[in-house]
Amino acid sequence: MTVTHRKRTANDAEKDIAESGVKYHCDACSQNITDTVRIRCAICSDFDLCVRCFCSGAELGKHKSWHDYRVMEQHSFPIFDVDWGADEELLLIEGAETFGIGNWQDIADHVGSKTRDECEAHYLQVYVESETWPLPDMHKKFDMDPEAQAARKRQRLAQRVNRVPAPVKAQKPMTSQPANHEIAGYMPGRLEFETEYENEAEQIVKDMMFSEEDTSEEVDLKLMVLEIYNAKLNKRLERRKFVFDRGFLEYKKNQAAEKKRTPKERELLNSMRVFAQLQTSEDYDKFIDGLLKEMHLRERIAELQEFRANGITTLAAGQEYLREKVNRQTSLRHLIRDSSLNDRRNARSLPQRSNMDDSSSPRGSTALGKVVPPVRKPANPLNIQNAEGIHLLTVPEQALCSTLRIFPKSYMIIKEQLLKEHARLGGLKRRQARELIKIDVNKTGKIYDFFVEAGWIQNSDA
Incomplete structure (x- = not known):
C-alpha cells in the first residue's frame, strides 16, 4: 500500500471530498486509485x-517495467454480511488491530x-456473537452474479462520494490533565491510571511462551511466575x-472539605490515614469522627x-476571659514587633549620634570636660515562654535571657563554651570570655x- 500526501486540486476534490480510510495513489502520476484496479x-x-x-511501462526509483506484478481489485463481494464487502472486512480487522477494540x-x-x-454493531454481531466464536461463520454463501456485484460496487462508491464529511476531531491530549479529567493521570473512559501499581509487572510475562519441549521444572517455574504476576494484578x-x-478522585471536593478544618484536625487526619486500608469506608469515617470528637472534648475540658x-465559675465569664486573652496575646505580639523595630532603628542611628557628639567637642566631652555617653533606651524584655529549650533553664536564667533578649537555645551554647573554657584553664577572665563569645560585649559581660x-x-581578674 502506498499512501502519499499531496495538495488536492479542484479536479479530484469532488472525488476525494468526505473520503476517509486507507487510500492508494499511483507512485508515478499520484492519481487516486483507491476505488479502481491497481497494479x-x-x-x-x-x-x-x-x-x-x-501500460506505458513507467519506471521509478528501483522499480523496473519487467518486475513481476499482481492485479489488485476491490473485493466488494460479501463474505459475512451482504452490506459488507471483503475489503471492508479486512479494513475493519486492520483498524481493530491498529487502534484497539473500543476505539x-x-x-x-x-x-x-x-x-x-x-462498525461496532457489525463487529459484535459477526465476530463476538458468532456461534463459532472466536471465528465468524465461514460457511455463509451469497448468490450474487457479477452484474449484481458490479452494481453494488457502484452503489458503494456513490455512497462514499456523497457521504457527509465528518467533523474534524479535536486533538487528543497526550497525557491526562486536570482540565480533561478529575485528577492528573486518571483515564475515566478506561477506569485506569497512566501509572498503575506495579506498573512494570507485565515485563516478566510479556515474552513467556509454553512449548512442548519445556521440562517439568521449566513449566513449574513459569507457572510460579504467572502466580506472582496474578498476585500483583x-x-x-x-x-x-x-x-x-x-x-479520592474528587480532589476538588476533598480539597474544599479539608480547607474547612482547623490545623489540628488536619494534622490528626494526616496521621490517621495509615489506618484507612485496614477498614471499610464507613468504619474509617466513624473512626475519624470519634477521634475528632475526642479531641474536641479534650480541648473543652x-x-x-x-x-x-x-x-471563673460561669460560661459567660469564661467567654469574656477568652476574648480578653486573645486581646492580650494580640497586644503582646504587637509590642514585641514594635520593640524589635525600635531596636533596629536605634542600632542604625547610634553611630550617627556618636559622630555628632565627637564633632561638637573633643573626645565627646562637654565644655566642662565631662564625657557624656550617648543616651540609649533599654530594650523591652523578650517573651521566651514558648521558646525552644525554655524548660532547661532555671528561673534566674530565664530572666537573664529575657532581659538580654537571647533565646534559650543560644544561651545554652554560650554557657557550654564558657564552662568548657573555664574547666580547661582553671579560671576565666572577662577579656577571655569576650574573645570567646562573639556577640555584644555588654551582653557577654x-x-x-x-x-x-x-x-x-572563678573570676581570674580578682
Missing part, C-alpha cells in the same frame, strides 16, 4: 501503479465507508478499588480547667557576671 509490484515494497502508467471512531475512519455505530485491583471507594484555675555570682566561674 502492485511483487518485488518492490509498497509500490502501486495505475493501469495507464503500467470505534478511529476504526470507522480507517474503514472509510462505514460509520462508528455500523490482584493488589493493583485492590488499590484501584480503594481509590474509587474512598472518592482543658478550657474549663483553665476557667476554674482562674476563678552580664552573662559573665551572672556566672561568677552563681559560682560557676
